[in-house]
Amino acid sequence: MTKKAWGGRFESNPESWVDAFNASIHFDKNLIDQDIQGSIAHATMLAEQNIIKTEEANQIIQGLKDIQADYYNGNLEDIHLNIEHALIQKIGQVGGKLHTGRSRNDQVATDMHLYTKQHVQEILTLIESLQKSILVIADEHVHTIMPGYTHLQRAQPISFAHHIMTYFWMLERDKSRFNDSLKRIDISPLGAAALSGTTHPIDRHRTQELLNFSSLYENSLDAVSDRDYIVETLHNISLTMVHLSRFAEEIIFWSTDEAKFITLSDSFSTGSSIMPQKKNPDMAELIRGKVGRTTGHLMSMLVTLKGLPLAYNKDMQEDKEGLFDAIHTIKGSLRIFEGMISTMQVNKERLNETVHKDFSNATELADYLVEQNIPFREAHEIVGKIVLWCIQNGKYLLDVPLEQYQSYNERIQENVYDYLKPENCLNRRKSYGSTGQESVQHQINVAKELI
Numbered sequence: 290m291t292k293k294a295w296g297g298r299f300e301s302n303p304e305s306w307v308d309a310f311n312a313s314i315h316f317d318k319n320l321i322d323q324d325i326q327g328s329i330a331h332a333t334m335l336a337e338q339n340i341i342k343t344e345e346a347n348q349i350i351q352g353l354k355d356i357q358a359d360y361y362n363g364n365l366e367d368i369h370l371n372i373e374h375a376l377i378q379k380i381g382q383v384g385g386k387l388h389t390g391r392s393r394n395d396q397v398a399t400d401m402h403l404y405t406k407q408h409v410q411e412i413l414t415l416i417e418s419l420q421k422s423i424l425v426i427a428d429e430h431v432h433t434i435m436p437g438y439t440h441l442q443r444a445q446p447i448s449f450a451h452h453i454m455t456y457f458w459m460l461e462r463d464k465s466r467f468n469d470s471l472k473r474i475d476i477s478p479l480g481a482a483a484l485s486g487t488t489h490p491i492d493r494h495r496t497q498e499l500l501n502f503s504s505l506y507e508n509s510l511d512a513v514s515d516r517d518y519i520v521e522t523l524h525n526i527s528l529t530m531v532h533l534s535r536f537a538e539e540i541i542f543w544s545t546d547e548a549k550f551i552t553l554s555d556s557f558s559t560g561s562s563i564m565p566q567k568k569n570p571d572m573a574e575l576i577r578g579k580v581g582r583t584t585g586h587l588m589s590m591l592v593t594l595k596g597l598p599l600a601y602n603k604d605m606q607e608d609k610e611g612l613f614d615a616i617h618t619i620k621g622s623l624r625i626f627e628g629m630i631s632t633m634q635v636n637k638e639r640l641n642e643t644v645h646k647d648f649s650n651a652t653e654l655a656d657y658l659v660e661q662n663i664p665f666r667e668a669h670e671i672v673g674k675i676v677l678w679c680i681q682n683g684k685y686l687l688d689v690p691l692e693q694y695q696s697y698n699e700r701i702q703e704n705v706y707d708y709l710k711p712e713n714c715l716n717r718r719k720s721y722g723s724t725g726q727e728s729v730q731h732q733i734n735v736a737k738e739l740i
């Protein structure tokens with residue numbers, strides 16, 4: 290067994306199964322780029338502060354770059370100590386100077402801040418790209434009418450654009466949360482060392498600058514023990530996944546034979562091993578399902594942190610796998626979602642037909658009576674009776690003969706038929722943020738300004 294970097298005060302090494310439990314290399318190898326970036330900044334600063342010589346720093350930096358290349362060429366399996374070990378092997382004892390004024394505690398925190406920042410920025414780009422594809426669909430379907438639901442029962446006709454724009458706004462809030470979180474992610478812990486800072490004349494502001502962090506931790510204990518930004522990122526990921534899962538559920542419902550509102554592209558659907566006719570919305574179902582994972586990682590991180598004393602504790606190593614998996618999950622889900630909706634076909638005629646075969650214009654009839662000066666409560670009662678008559682006679686409101694209407698209330702006139710047409714129901718809605726075509730167009734314009 291190789292000697293441990295911290296092996297000086299030990300008389301024996303842990304047994305290999307204990308070592309395996311302690312190990313984080315199988316997941317923290319994801320941090321290779323951030324770890325090397327952090328080390329280069331640290332070595333640069335050490336030389337600038339005359340803590341090590343410039344030639345030594347140059348040797349260390351070149352060695353680190355070679356190690357990074359080796360890793361990508363498949364010649365290196367490992368991270369923090371592994372990189373240091375490989376560095377010493379590559380450039381000799383001078384490699385051992387890299388860790389001056391630094392600990393794995395601030396090193397790993399630096400890696401995680403860099404990693405989280407980079408991926409949050411990538412998530413932001415992916416969210417925005419999904420929003421753009423929602424806008425393309427919305428633009429095409431301002432005039433497409435569909436049933437709007439409450440309790441999953443037909444409620445009132447709405448514009449398809451209006452419906453899907455709801456997800457644009459959810460994602461806009463998600464973006465705003467991720468953006469805000471960057472203030473708390475984009476902070477340098479480097480130089481906090483193990484917990485109390487260091488006696489070496491390091492320059493934390495310089496490494497902050499070299500690593501492009503906007504600020505630095507004021508307190509070295511806080512720097513090495515803060516995992517709030519990880520909890521926050523897991524939360525933001527989970528909430529975005531919750532939004533995607535709601536959208537996914539609609540896609541699943543819309544593509545059923547019962548609804549047939551949309552047809553998913555073959556390339557985002559799968560078949561059944563036994564039922565030859567099947568075309569399943571697996572991608573949407575997987576995204577709906579994956580929210581379980583990200584929410585689990587959030588809970589797990591909160592529980593891990595609960596009751597942890599200052600400063601670093603090995604419990605904190607548990608911050609990684611969940612975050613890595615959550616990031617991987619949301620990025621995949623966002624990409625798939627965009628592909629899935631931008632290739633789906635919206636069945637305009639079918640949607641139009643559905644709003645002619647339901648009672649989603651019943652509120653309109655009540656409003657019509659209100660315009661004839663009948664109190665709303667009374668109008669509601671009258672329409673309820675007409676709907677009951679329709680159900681008993683297999684008719685919808687547009688098919689009720691005028692004499693029949695007038696037997697309920699003589700103020701109902703021929704113009705009721707025009708009034709009840711789904712497109713007129715929509716276009717009478719002019720209140721701000723409503724489903725009427727002018728409001729929806731305005732909403733789309735506001736959205737376009739944002740991205």
Ligand code: ARG
Nearest residue numbers: 313317393394397601605606
């Ligand atoms: N693998 C560890 C982690 O992810 C690195 C920090 C180890 N620090 C220590 N004092 N043992 O948290």
